[in-house]
Amino acid sequence: AAEWGYTKRNGPFTWAKNYPTAAGIRQSPVDIDTALATSDSSLESKPLRWKYVPQNTRTIVNSGHGWRVDVDSEGSELVGGPLEGTYKLQQFHCHWGSSSDKGSEHTVDGQSYAAELHLVHWNSSKYADCGEAADYPDGLTVLGVLLKVGAKNPELQKVIDLIPSISHRGEKTEVKEAIDPAKMLPKTLSYWTYLGSLTVPPCNESVTWILFKEPVEVSEEQLAAFRSLRCYKRGEECPCDEVDGLLISNYRPTLPLGTRELRECGS
Ligand SMILES: COc1ccc2c(ccc[n+]2C(=O)c2ccc(S(N)(=O)=O)cc2)c1
Numbered sequence: 001a002a003e004w005g006y007t008k009r010n011g012p013f014t015w016a017k018n019y020p021t022a023a024g025i026r027q028s029p030v031d032i033d034t035a036l037a038t039s040d041s042s043l044e045s046k047p048l049r050w051k052y053v054p055q056n057t058r059t060i061v062n063s064g065h066g067w068r069v070d071v072d073s074e075g076s077e078l079v080g081g082p083l084e085g086t087y088k089l090q091q092f093h094c095h096w097g098s099s100s101d102k103g104s105e106h107t108v109d110g111q112s113y114a115a116e117l118h119l120v121h122w123n124s125s126k127y128a129d130c131g132e133a134a135d136y137p138d139g140l141t142v143l144g145v146l147l148k149v150g151a152k153n154p155e156l157q158k159v160i161d162l163i164p165s166i167s168h169r170g171e172k173t174e175v176k177e178a179i180d181p182a183k184m185l186p187k188t189l190s191y192w193t194y195l196g197s198l199t200v201p202p203c204n205e206s207v208t209w210i211l212f213k214e215p216v217e218v219s220e221e222q223l224a225a226f227r228s229l230r231c232y233k234r235g236e237e238c239p240c241d242e243v244d245g246l247l248i249s250n251y252r253p254t255l256p257l258g259t260r261e262l263r264e265c266g267s
């Protein structure tokens, strides 16, 4: 089957053909209609807590759909808020657009941001690994951080510096200078949370989404670096009809929230 992607030929509106779950009723991303959000005292009573080990950020890879930093889950943990049990960090990555007026996956009252950072965690209290966890409704949790254009982001710069060595699909390199995921999170920890899915095929409906309300800044130059990644392998011709195979956009448009509850914690 033609590999899925973000072009007209293989983009989000074609995914349901090969990945039927993509047409489900618990899909992500969604537009956060802030008027619909209900504040929940149970969320306030169990603060979200995380622990990451910067030295455990191992490799960065060009997946063909973006960059992804794979992490050794050991020593990490995410608990509290809407979560039952302990979740461990598996990887983090980003979504962006061809220009900074779009690129985030979630939108807030219809407003898009320039990009969105995802920290993917799996339920290590109940499942053996991430792949298994992805098949269960409580298997994964993704912390989402909205990125807006502003000052250069020093922690993300450590990722940007590695992009030239993973310019083509499948290329990967060691992360020598430890990247601290905690430093990429916003200062205020208010968030929205709802039950959703992977925003990439196979779009498993196994994600508890936690989207921080406060955007974090990233510079135009840093966004431009993301767009310099290529979606095809070195030495192969470019399959995608994108501007010479540059990964200029890799976000999924929003899906209906439907009857799902949208809760918020913090103002
Ligand atoms: C069963 O099929 C899959 C597919 C992808 C899996 C995955 C398990 C963990 C992470 N991943 C991912 O690579 C992954 C997970 C989450 C996201 S996203 N954009 O945060 O929803 C993107 C990518 C399982």
Ligand SMILES: [Zn+2]
Residues within 6 Å of the ligand: 093, 094, 095, 118, 199
């Ligand atoms: Zn993502």
